[in-house]
Amino acid sequence: MDNEEDSRATRYTTLAAGPDHRHELEIRRSRFITVLRRSPDEETARSLVTDLRREFHDARHHCSAFVIGPDRMIQRSSDDGEPSGTAGIPMLEALIKRETAATVTDLSDISVVVVRYFGGILLGAGGLVRAYSESVSTALDLAPLVQRRRLRLCAINSPHADAGRLENDLRSAGYVMAETGYEPRHTILRVALPDDDAAISEAHARLASLTSGNLELRLQGTEWVDVPC
Missing domain, CATH: 3.30.230.30 (Impact, N-terminal domain)
Structure with missing residues (x-):
């Protein structure tokens, strides 16, 4: 960035x-x-x-x-x-x-x-x-007011067998999950993060901890979303 x-x-x-x-x-x-x-x-x-x-x-x-x-x-x-x-x-x-x-x-x-x-x-x-x-x-x-936040969408290619557990772990850690995708060889988990360096660095570290460094976070586009105040 x-x-x-x-x-x-x-x-x-x-x-x-x-x-x-x-x-x-x-x-x-x-x-x-x-x-x-x-x-x-x-x-x-x-x-x-x-x-x-x-x-x-x-x-x-x-x-x-x-x-x-x-x-x-x-x-x-x-x-x-x-x-x-x-x-x-x-x-x-x-x-x-x-x-x-x-x-x-x-x-x-x-x-x-x-x-x-x-x-x-x-x-x-x-x-x-x-x-x-x-x-x-x-x-x-x-x-009625809402907070509008710019979020960075990130993708994780996870083995099908591990995707459900990883998604639950990420949700439990407070991450906002976006739409999940499915491909023949893996499940694509998508995470919506605050669009700033600190939040993205923390997410990289958390994913490495949860997967023993076997999976990586791929940065994608950004979008604005409404969040209740």
């Missing part, structure tokens, strides 16, 4: 797959309807704005923010007619500063739109900042 790959994120938190998550607050007679969508790309994120403009066509504001990518490199926000800096940026900060576990701020692949129906009472700049930030934070409090 080269240095560039080592520097990439191997995990982050996102919205669980499924329908958009919604929550509504009323603040001084204004309605703030917050909608969260899992968004792996900008097109999906921007489609949320389009969809909600159509659904809530009579609302005054459809403010938005999104964060995309394991390294959270894509970050955008829009005030959509609210005074500059009072809606989009507070919403974006509510996403990027969200602590998902033990001071970890890793929320990504998520877009949010807050639809506002003006209630006739001006909130002022400070009031708007608090309202939009609170709307997103409250929605996130109630939203």
Whole structure:
């Protein structure tokens, strides 16, 4: 694994797959309807704005923010007619500063739109900042979140007679087993490991211990998978 790959994120938190998550607050007679969508790309994120403009066509504001990518490199926000800096940026900060576990701020692949129906009472700049930030934070409090992990798939060619025992030993050691394959001369056991040098080195050592050094771990591709938080 080269240095560039080592520097990439191997995990982050996102919205669980499924329908958009919604929550509504009323603040001084204004309605703030917050909608969260899992968004792996900008097109999906921007489609949320389009969809909600159509659904809530009579609302005054459809403010938005999104964060995309394991390294959270894509970050955008829009005030959509609210005074500059009072809606989009507070919403974006509510996403990027969200602590998902033990001071970890890793929320990504998520877009949010807050639809506002003006209630006739001006909130002022400070009031708007608090309202939009609170709307997103409250929605996130109630939203189903998952951890997204980049795993390295590895293969082990095992004699058929030993494959069942070896698989049980690996599972007992806490390894995540992927799909098993069968060929005429051996069984292919597949293990999904955290995509980092330390985890892979440990797995090599564990396999050598379990098989007296007779079998080897072959590195294959990587894939992102959802893991419950």
